[in-house]
Amino acid sequence: MKSTTPPISTVSSNTLEATARLPLGKRIGQWLENEAVLGYVLMVPALLLIVVFIAYPFSLGVWMSLTDKVVGTPGNFVGLANFAKLLRSEIFHQAAWNTVIFTIAATVIKAVFGMWLAILLNRKFRLARFTRATVLLPFIVPTVLSGLAWLWMFDATFSVFNWVLKWLWQMEISVFGLALKENWGYVRGPLWLGSPSLAMFSIILVNAWRGLPFFAISFLAGLQTVPPELYDAGNIDGTNEFQKFWHITLPLVKPIAVVVTVFSFVVTFSDFQVVYILTRGGPHNSTHLFATLAYQLGMTSGNLGEGAAAALFMFPILGLVILWQLFYLRREDSGG
Amino acid sequence: MQAYVGETFFKRLIVFYIPLFLFVAVMLFPFYWMFITSIKPDFELYNVRRSPFIVSQATLEHWFYLFKETMFARWAWNTLWIATASTAISLFAGILAGYSLSRLRFPGSATFGISIFITYLVPPTLLFIPLASVIANLRLLDSPWALILTYPTILVPFSAWLLMGYFKTIPRELEECARIDGATRLQAMTKIILPLGMPGILSAGIFSFTLSWNEFLYALVFISSPQQKTIPVGVVSELMKGDVFFWGSLMAGALLGSIPVAFVYSFFVENYVSGMTGAVKG
Amino acid sequence: MTHEAGRQRGKTAPGRMRRRDFLAHTGKAGAALAAIAGTNWLTGQAPAFAQERTLHVLEWSSFVAPADVERGRQAAEFGKQAGVKVTVEHINANDLPARATAAIEGGTGPDILQLLSNYPLLYSAGLDDHNDLIAELGGDEIYPFIREAVRDENGVHRGVPNFFGGGANVYRKDIFEEVGIAGPPATWDEYLEAGKKLKHYGMPVGQSLGHTFGDAPGFAYTLLWCFGGKEVDEGGRVALNSKETANAVDFLKEFWLAACDEGGLAWDDTSNNRAFLAETIAVTLNGASIYFVARNDPRKVAPGFADRLGHFLIPEGPHGRYHGVGPFTNCITRYSANKEAARDYIRFVHQDDNFEKFLVINKGYVNGPLPKWQEHPMWEEDPAVTIYRELPQYGRNLGYAGPYNRQSSEAFAKYIIVDLFAKAVRGDSTQSVIESAERELKAIYEA
Structure with missing residues (x-):
């Protein structure tokens, strides 16, 4: 971007001397006229928060993960023992795998269906505004609260889904002339949270349900930046809808798609609430994620060192994502 | 927006109405379920032989329980106050940082930008264990301030990033005109950039408010006494209990806890979209 | 307000104080933020530690x-x-x-x-x-x-x-009679036979094997002990990998499929209460709370429901009877x-x-x-x-037969024994689930 402002300025000793004689308020005012000074001053609140509540606890966490700290004790330095212990633990392996599957599946579902929904919402129709606000609901209500509704809908005994399945099953029996049984017998339907693969499916479903509106609305914002003339050109060329999407829409919403997807990847990768409410990691750890395992190790079994280490295992992967995105953004910047 | 002229109704039905209806149905079904569960009396709720879709004797007992037997009103107040205060702090810090990074040039600004960006990718689940001891050392455990001060760490990076993008879309010339007319840099910021950046600020504000309203992990770990809890934590820890849980009240609480944010959004959803659009363009 | 904060700091136990104060003083924002913390005037609340104790x-x-x-x-x-x-x-x-x-x-x-x-x-x-x-x-x-x-x-x-x-098995006397079970089973083998009939009837045994504090470990540990399996021996060394443990696991594999509500893998401590009161299961290991609700909360059950309930102790296994x-x-x-x-x-x-x-x-x-x-x-x-007053005779705590210690609670908190059984009933081989649980236990006990 071309700029007409003067090049980066520094505080020269001359201005310092000149301002020293002015009253305090004026002096501060003059100081703030200096681009560099103002730049730093405006950064202070954000940096203060970040240093005190992110950087410092982060380094504390790194330290903790190197100790054998259990609740109520200071802990002794043990080097990388916690990490080694975790790497030997099958529960940890499972949690790592689970997190990878969970994150990839949920992010892909959210991105694909979110794009679809955004395209639908981008059309003109009556109640468009209202519909947009409605589909946003899952994203804005507290996850634990909507998670509770899902927990109830997945309940092993009272699941509404299973009730419907059973009802259909019973319908089939009566349709085919079989005796209508008074007692439905032992039919419980799918164990939504009880069998390992279905439980994984269920937590992915709930996470996707919740995150999808965020994708849809962000993509919608992206779609609205696409000039309609481009499509008109496409229409003349006689391209079909899919080609238009692939060659015109997608490249244009790519920047926002990348940002949103990465943001969602991070949030999904570190998800805690869905699992905490629905399964607490069960059945037999088949739905534990890094975050819930860290919570179980650190908070409920009191091994703060091990818990911190489990949480820190997230960092290398998140770090790679961060680096990739920084690289990507920079390339986009220089390219466009 | 596309007009899709000349589309037959049948095609419209297949490619538009039916998919949209399905989306809306899936998105809303859990809310319908919350509602219907919250008005069922216990003997209907815990009966597998009745259709769960039918309520024969609707009752408000679960709603009354929420207000009489728990501190729900208090939790709602706490949540509102904490969300508002942390949103205000985040916007303050986010606007300043966003302005600084998008408009002012100073040594190290790129590094600051990157470090803010990196922190937005450090999730709370990675920090909560050590952060608990930081909060304890600051004597903030079990105080709303524990949340008011920590939530911005989740919110500031995103707000700053969003606002940075948005501020960039405001022509520099407007600010320079004001400066030529004798305004200081700060005045230029408050008089020109803030009003013009309102959609972006609103978006960041809505986003921050929602995230604070929904936050669970920090509130679970840092807050203990019943009268200090937020809605998500209060509902989970005080209603998921007893021999059968209070499912009716749980769902009533879930619904009530969702309404305020839903309300905010229904007014600002277009703003949110345009705010995001601005940020993306920048 | 800083005065109040100071007072509060003074209350900390001496042992912890040094580190704490050190951190509070060195942390730059510490003092300032501590002052804010005391200032609850924004919420209109008086500091909690005012006059009364x-x-x-x-x-x-x-x-x-x-x-x-x-x-x-x-x-x-x-x-x-x-x-x-x-x-x-x-x-x-x-x-x-x-x-x-x-x-x-x-x-x-x-x-x-x-x-x-x-x-x-x-x-x-x-x-x-x-x-x-x-x-x-x-x-x-x-x-x-x-x-x-x-x-x-x-x-x-x-x-x-x-x-x-502690748990005893609460059961439906009427259903037992209807499916032709003579009386409460005395041994696990009898229980298996009874359970088969119940499941066939459509009201099986209900048992949690989920990640929850009471019912799941209460069942899993007890079953292990009844068959002679142990987490650790008397000296506190991991002794899980034994023929007895394998017998317990093999038994549950059969019992689970033949007699239990498979939804139990996702149950928490409240699920079996709900399922029992909703009449989807005929027997479950529980404290007397199901009976209590049936007897005292007429809104939740049909009239006369409580009269149809009975309790029996955990059945005897090859190594006797235990109650967690x-x-x-x-x-x-x-x-x-x-x-x-x-x-x-x-x-x-x-x-x-x-x-x-x-x-x-x-x-x-x-x-x-x-x-x-x-x-x-x-x-x-x-x-x-x-019958519940007999529990102390058979009572054991988690970590039996070893000395009770923090390792046994850690094994409990990580659901090692519960998951041993949960994995087995899903179909993993007996030896593999025992070996993986043994490795986890060793990491806890022998670290």
Whole structure:
């Protein structure tokens, strides 16, 4: 971007001397006229928060993960023992795998269906505004609260889904002339949270349900930046809808798609609430994620060192994502 | 927006109405379920032989329980106050940082930008264990301030990033005109950039408010006494209990806890979209 | 306000103070933020530590609702006598450990933590010395399986067991009759045969194998012991990998498919209560809370439902009969500023007249810490729950046969034994599930 402002300025000793004689308020005012000074001053609140509540606890966490700290004790330095212990633990392996599957599946579902929904919402129709606000609901209500509704809908005994399945099953029996049984017998339907693969499916479903509106609305914002003339050109060329999407829409919403997807990847990768409410990691750890395992190790079994280490295992992967995105953004910047 | 002229109704039905209806149905079904569960009396709720879709004797007992037997009103107040205060702090810090990074040039600004960006990718689940001891050392455990001060760490990076993008879309010339007319840099910021950046600020504000309203992990770990809890934590820890849980009240609480944010959004959803659009363009 | 903050800091136990103060002074924002913390004027709240003395007790939320009410009443009565404002907070038992961790790490929170199972040993560094108090309140007369679960390796008692709960099998007498089961099964093999009939009928055995604090471990550990399997031997060495454990696992594999509601893999402690009352299962291992609700809460069940219920003990296995019991222990925290009042409160709830009221209101759901409570006439009043007083005879705590220690609570908190069985019933090979559980146990016990 071309700029007409003067090049980066520094505080020269001359201005310092000149301002020293002015009253305090004026002096501060003059100081703030200096681009560099103002730049730093405006950064202070954000940096203060970040240093005190992110950087410092982060380094504390790194330290903790190197100790054998259990609740109520200071802990002794043990080097990388916690990490080694975790790497030997099958529960940890499972949690790592689970997190990878969970994150990839949920992010892909959210991105694909979110794009679809955004395209639908981008059309003109009556109640468009209202519909947009409605589909946003899952994203804005507290996850634990909507998670509770899902927990109830997945309940092993009272699941509404299973009730419907059973009802259909019973319908089939009566349709085919079989005796209508008074007692439905032992039919419980799918164990939504009880069998390992279905439980994984269920937590992915709930996470996707919740995150999808965020994708849809962000993509919608992206779609609205696409000039309609481009499509008109496409229409003349006689391209079909899919080609238009692939060659015109997608490249244009790519920047926002990348940002949103990465943001969602991070949030999904570190998800805690869905699992905490629905399964607490069960059945037999088949739905534990890094975050819930860290919570179980650190908070409920009191091994703060091990818990911190489990949480820190997230960092290398998140770090790679961060680096990739920084690289990507920079390339986009220089390219466009 | 596309007009899709000349589309037959049948095609419209297949490619538009039916998919949209399905989306809306899936998105809303859990809310319908919350509602219907919250008005069922216990003997209907815990009966597998009745259709769960039918309520024969609707009752408000679960709603009354929420207000009489728990501190729900208090939790709602706490949540509102904490969300508002942390949103205000985040916007303050986010606007300043966003302005600084998008408009002012100073040594190290790129590094600051990157470090803010990196922190937005450090999730709370990675920090909560050590952060608990930081909060304890600051004597903030079990105080709303524990949340008011920590939530911005989740919110500031995103707000700053969003606002940075948005501020960039405001022509520099407007600010320079004001400066030529004798305004200081700060005045230029408050008089020109803030009003013009309102959609972006609103978006960041809505986003921050929602995230604070929904936050669970920090509130679970840092807050203990019943009268200090937020809605998500209060509902989970005080209603998921007893021999059968209070499912009716749980769902009533879930619904009530969702309404305020839903309300905010229904007014600002277009703003949110345009705010995001601005940020993306920048 | 900084003055208040200073006062509060002064209350910390001497041992913790040095590090804490150091951090508070070096942390740049520390002092400033501590000042803000005291300034609760924004919320219109007076600082909590104003004039009157307060006592904060954190307890589980009982499955027998009137028990919580009675606790509240006693707390209020104690408060009036002692001039202390007592708050008893009840939360989901699954959340107690996390709250304890946060409170102890933060050095602030409840004065008395009610901890389940062997948890007092897990948190021993943050809990007060209760040796004098426990001696005063029964000492060696307290059942060993709950007393030893609060004594750490230095011989210091970290709490006073208040009561314990445990499961017996609550069953539908009418359904048993209908499917032709002669009477309550005495052995696991008989139970399997009965279970087959029940499942065929459509109302199987209901049993949780999920990640939850009570029913799942209560069942899994007990089954293991009945077949002679052990987590650790008497010396505390991991001894899981044995023929006996394999027998227990093989038995459950068969039992699960043939007799149980497979939804149990996702159940928490409340699920079997709901399922039983909704008449989808005919028998489940539980405290007397299902019976209590059936008897006392007419809105939740059909008329006469309670009369159709009976209880039987855990069946005998090749190595006899065991019952996993869940002690509920009152633990005064080390950081508490009101230790003396807290001790008085514990004395108060242990007083014969107060404990009696508590015992009676629970109607068989809890057992007292001392054998004398087995003699109480309450047990004879309702024959349906009389059997629960026999639990102490078969009572063992988690970590049996080894010494109870923090490792056994860690194994419990990580659901190692529960998951051993949960994995097996899903179809993993017996040897592989035992070996993987053994590795996890070794990482805990032999670290």
